[in-house]
Amino acid sequence: MDVIMHSSSFLLPKLYQPVNKPVKNYALVVLNQHLPRFMPRLWDHANLRICADGGANHIFDEMYQITNDEDKKSTRNKYVPEIIEGDMDSIRPEVKLFYSSQVLLFALWFLHCLPSQGSKISDKSHNQETTDLHKCISRIHHCTPDDEKPNLCVLVTGALGGRFDHEAANINVLYLFSDMRIVLLSDDCLIRLLPRTHRHELYIESSVEGPHCGLFPVGAPSTSTTTTGLKWNLSESKMRFGSMISTSNIVQSEKVTVESDADLLWTISLRNLT
Ligand SMILES: Nc1ncnc2c1ncn2[C@@H]1O[C@H](COP(=O)(O)OP(=O)(O)OP(=O)(O)O)[C@@H](O)[C@H]1O
Numbered sequence: 001m002d003v004i005m006h007s008s009s010f011l012l013p014k015l016y017q018p019v020n021k022p023v024k025n026y027a028l029v030v031l032n033q034h035l036p037r038f039m040p041r042l043w044d045h046a047n048l049r050i051c052a053d054g055g056a057n058h059i060f061d062e063m064y065q066i067t068n069d070e071d072k073k074s075t076r077n078k079y080v081p082e083i084i085e086g087d088m089d090s091i092r093p094e095v096k097l098f099y100s101s102q103v104l105l106f107a108l109w110f111l112h113c114l115p116s117q118g119s120k121i122s123d124k125s126h127n128q129e130t131t132d133l134h135k136c137i138s139r140i141h142h143c144t145p146d147d148e149k150p151n152l153c154v155l156v157t158g159a160l161g162g163r164f165d166h167e168a169a170n171i172n173v174l175y176l177f178s179d180m181r182i183v184l185l186s187d188d189c190l191i192r193l194l195p196r197t198h199r200h201e202l203y204i205e206s207s208v209e210g211p212h213c214g215l216f217p218v219g220a221p222s223t224s225t226t227t228t229g230l231k232w233n234l235s236e237s238k239m240r241f242g243s244m245i246s247t248s249n250i251v252q253s254e255k256v257t258v259e260s261d262a263d264l265l266w267t268i269s270l271r272n273l274t
Pocket residue numbers: 031032033052053054055086087089090091131132133134158159160161162163164166167170
């Protein structure tokens with residue numbers, strides 16, 4: 001069985017990346033919740049930034065506070081997402097106008113050499129069958145060739161710590177796109193899916209994550225899960241909701257390994273980083 005290596009080195013400054021990073025490229029998806037305090041770091045790592053509908057309001061409103069920037073205007077001009085995608089029922093009109101008129105600036109740049117900026121606005125208001133996060137990930141999935149998918153990791157901010165139906169839908173997206181690396185983030189923790197098709201090696205960045213962690217199946221039960229590197233390891237253990245699941249576990253090694261006959265969610269606490 002092949003191994004997938006995982007690392008949260010995107011939580012470290014770009015300068016301090018380990019040499020053997022399992023991922024080359026990052027995409028950032030900003031959901032409609034408060035931005036995490038480490039948002040500027042994620043922004044710097046990403047080659048593509050997409051706001052899911054009202055996520056754009058939070059970039060507009062909060063980025064200058066997080067960056068401690070005195071000049072609100074120049075911060076807004078600096079942090080312009082490449083795409084705003086969704087059913088457009090949450091983005092405020094002035095925010096939509098601000099980022100779409102950056103496209104006009106782009107036209108001016110062409111003519112007068114102004115700085116190049118501009119968000120593509122992808123209005124999917126006709127689609128009330130899928131969530132805005134689903135729409136964003138569909139776009140990334142579609143645009144990424146299969147052989148490039150393992151090199152890309154999608155970081156999703158504001159995915160946890162809000163309405164439970166939204167959180168459930170966000171977790172469902174991990175399962176719907178299980179051929180992609182997707183990390184759901186809040187200020188306090190992250191979640192990733194560990195597909196049963198592979199063995200998993202998690203390289204723990206202990207300066208920014210841990211020690212609390214959890215591992216459990218959501219859809220189908222697991223009849224055999226084996227781990228190393230945890231305080232309470234599993235050895236061909238059964239896990240299902242209604243019986244045993246591993247929560248409030250503790251990471252005890254720089255490397256955690258997981259092998260299971262079911263898709264599992266891995267969650268780990270985040271330290272108080274800025
Ligand atoms: N409270 C929340 N908790 C977790 N995720 C959220 C929350 N609010 C929004 N999101 C995420 O941000 C995305 C965009 O949010 P937005 O508020 O625009 O959704 P929406 O389409 O208006 O949903 P709804 O109509 O159900 O409120 C959602 O698809 C969801 O993934």
